[in-house]
Amino acid sequence: MSNTPFSVPRHSSRPRIQQRTESLLPPHESKSITSVPVTPGISQGTYQRYPGGTAATLRIPQSAKLGYFSDSVHSAQSQDAQTPLKSISSQPQHEGAVFSGKVLSATFTLPQAIQYSQGGKWKVSQQTYHCSAHLDSLAYLSSDDCAWDHTVIAWTGEISCTSADETPQASIPMPTTATQCEQPLNDDEATAKEIFVTNKSKTKLEEMLYHNSPIRTLPVWLADDRDVTADGIKLKQQWRWRRYAEHDLCALFHYKQHPPTNGRKADGRWDDYCRVNEAYADRISKAYQPGDIVVVHDHYLMILPELLRQRHPDMHIIFYLESPFPTSELVRCLHRRQEVLKGVLGADLICFQAYHYAQHFANSCERILGYSASSEWVDTTRGRAYMSVNPLGINISKITSLAFSESVDKKYKELCKLFEGTKVVIGCDPMDRFGGVHKKLEAFSYFLEHHPKWQGKVVLLQVTGPATMEDDDGESIAYARKVNELVNLVNQDYGSLDYGPVQLHNQKLSQDEYFALLRLGDVAINTCVREGMSTTSLEYIACQRDSRGPLIISEFSGTASNLEEAIQINPWDIAQVADQINKALVMTPERRSRMHKALYKRVVGDNVQVCVNGMISRLKKVLRDREGHAESVV
Template sequence: MNQKFANRILEIYKPGDIVMIHDYHLLLLPSMLRQRVPHMYIAFFLHIPFPSSEFLRCLPRRRDVLGGVLGANLIGFQSYSYSRHFVSCCTRILGFPSDTSGVEAYGVKVTVGVFPIGIDAAAVEKLAFDGEVIDNQVTELRKIYEGKKIIVGRDRLDSVRGVAQKLMAFERFLEMYPEWVDKAVLIQVTSPTSAEEEKEDSGNKIANKVAELVAKINGLYGSLSFSPVQHYPQYLSQEEYLALLRAADIGLITSVRDGMNTTSLEYVVCQRDDHGPLIISEFSGTAGILKDAIHINPWDLSGVAQSINYALTMSEDNKSAMHTSLYHHVTTRNVQTWINSLVKRLLAVLGSHNAAISTPLLDKAALLTRYRAANKRLFMFDYDGTLTPIVTDPAAAIPGERLLRTLKALASDPRNAVWIISGRDQEFLSQHLGQIPELGFSAEHGSFMRHPRARDWENLAETFDMGWQKEVFDCFQKYTERTPGSFIERKRCALTWHYRPSDPVLGAHMARECQKELEKTVGKTWDVEVMTGKANLEVRPTFINKGEIAKRLVASYGQETGQPPEFTLCLGDDFTDEDMFRALNSSALAPDHVFTVTVGASSKMTLAHWHLLEPSDVISSLALLNGGDSDVADLGALAVVEGKIPDQMPGVTIPDEVPGGKL
């Protein structure tokens, strides 16, 4: 079904159009459109609750669902709790960085917002008060139930609307407050279920349960002349429905899980003159915007009963004050306000993306031209996140055959000096890359060096006192015990605490606490720095960093050849690599001879002059210099589109501005 929608949209789509997608039936559609048209403007709004990660992770295709929605530029929810669940799921299930404003996915920031939906209050009010038919029906209802307080509920007959809870709470109310027997009536309208819901409840268990409760209550508290529960399992005409809301003394909403509840909003409008109190479940998506209503937990039957009694005995002044606030909100935050805020936010998101200072995509034409013109070339590569993808287990980040083949070809050229400058230790680099003797290595962020074709490592931190390591290890050990899945990596000149295998939210929180503690202790008593990496913390001597290695290589290379490098390519992806970019940017090398490239989104803060999106693009770029990879042989900017999802198709070029496209 989603693919059919995608095909139809693409038949009529024009560049600049805004595509708005609604509800759970089309969760996969945003990514399908993004694959076909990478720069389409897409907003998605979910009208139902979004589950927590504990529930969503039960779905076999949970990653497909999340990835599908993340194809949008803007994702809207009815309440903050639903948006929080979505963001948490993206972090816990997909491993994407996130905050309250959105999710970093596929190289771009997908914005997440809360947009409480409204109703066309003016239209509802006009229908409810501008006709004699409804006036007569209101009069008739009040005549039928003269001397009695009318409590009204209208719900679909499914498991989340809380009809059974409402009936049980009303029974508890009559039990706790017998003075209201024969003086209060619950009129409950239950709309028939859809064919889809009938499949879920083929045995009519919900309907049977409701019928049993109605019969029980009427049997206990009713008489031949009066039944305290009036149940209507049918559709009402619009006139009958609005008349019922006008005649009511209380509106009662007891949903156990709900998105937008229109009945509560329509009830407020229909009580314009009588100011009947509204009792609403705290689990309703509308509860968050109706702050002055009486909020209840539908599972707390006695609490609901007490709230019903409170509403029935409320003074006129209190009822008027409550209704004034609710009425103002419903009539000013209507459906038009909702759609305007959604579109305005989308345009703001698109505008900020276009206006943001971004790092340009690596121009491979300029890269290849400079490379071919140079006789002395210097390469400096980070490893994790640059040459190989970031993985949960650092030990699993071993180089693939294509990477090894590409590095071997590059390093075999006598005009090239190729260095791997990594936070990895000597053992890892020797084991996995040592079979290429032409490579040079710097391990532990510059603590050790091994020159090409050499066997021995040079210890650059040999004279430094490492007495701080025990204190840091003890601190890391404490946080390891508090953070299941985390572990300590002990190097000769540094200690690293990894929390990628842990719960991402817990790990990030513990990392912040650990960093604060270390900066207050060893950070003040020793000449060390606490570095934050990708799901890790590392403590190392302050004089050791990749920038110092970059300076050393540029200087030594110039001394050996009698001239500085004519081509320098430096690639990295995280904070520690910024030291290399800084060193090269401030060096005496000709600016047009130096290519500093960060791996990641163009929007991230960096000192690099260029960017590539992911490690596979790095390998393709290096293979291009070797004369391989015909699939990237064209000389335009590297064919990587931010915001793409895996296996996406080529798309169109994004316009310079957000045009006045159609919605």
């Protein structure tokens, strides 16, 4: 394969992506969002600067405390988000920063589903994760609605090879912002086998991904040096490339710590992680031209910004973390903590889902690296890295068209008939402790006990999907057993032969079933104990266009701070959660309508287009501010 991407005019023959029609309303400005902490142990002003601009210590006099983010910063972000993307030309925007008009998105999640069979035959189709905000952002950048020339750099995924009469599929890691419903399950046995892909087959797949897909993609092939020969590449133990990101980073980011080990396995995982990031750096460097913007996504590629910065000092780099980011006390326990933090700081702009995630990152840089930091920036040895809060939204028009199709209408009517005369509380969460299903069941049991009028009249319809991270210590099995025991206890205490208060479905839903479920729910409840973004909560709001059901959401979800009008709860307080379930069920139609109208406005206003537009516009301002800061220092 040549060192340059295939040269074809943009949009010349590629299939077009459906036009987006949703409004580009600016993100809502509310001091109640920016000043109310939702993370235990964090108070207002914890990470703020002194008025003079120097970094503050953790103990700040009450009189010197400020809000979580200053009004000027929040206002600047809102103004950035309002700037239409098409107003950003490929010409110089300000002195020292020239944009080529191209965006390279580095992501661990391949936008396409690839199938490989014996004989070197490939089949490429678009992923069907209908509720992946991450994939929607890539699709928007690749659409004709966007002014940028867009290319995705992504790993091929775990490829298995089967006979020609079977339907193999590459297993890929799910984006953090995808729902827990309709996820592919990795076939570890199939992908553990050694597969040899010839250079001819590699080139054929690369051409298909680049030429014949709405989202133009350059694949990254991962293998040891000894497995790359003059004839092709040997793929084996493919699961190892995601081990450090999922075992170490994802676990810690969700406040889970593994017991100490002898360090050998940790070093092995780290070596593989470095190799992954270096392979991405090599691939991006071949496609990069001066003035291109490189957007690096999520915890799989956290050291990639620094690797790119070393090779291209003037590269425009954005790092977007879709996962939550924990407090500095947990980051200090991370294997290779300094390398990870410094890797992210190679970016010009670092984007987070919520305000307190950005503050945790700034505090970690200050305490672990000794850098001066605020809620807006971190001063490094190279210069200033800026931070921004850009909650990733959904494609509201796409979700609406899918949720109200004829096939979903049919399934919705079947469910309405099945639950006729019964109120339905719905939940869709991963089967692990971070999804908080056990807290939801405890609260629902408390609700039925203290509000007996609802016994026999309300059902909790809970769908669980795969765990958000790998399970190497048997915790997921133990947790699933605990959840099933809780379900049995509730049904024994409050059920009967013709009534089961809790229906647990641990299965993959079809697209029609998923959207019919969201339309059916009289109330949706999220009791997660830690998550970056709740795509399901946003999609529930979109699907309640007619019914206007209330949303109950955990304050530990990164989405909660953007949904101020929703009923926010602390999942650890089961009495409060039970009372809020009752409150939602007895809410008047007028109040339901007001709540839904406000939430729907937020979902539309913070859609995926606004996130992408605001992120790139923010980068322009960052480059301008950095130049001004450098001049002031001189």
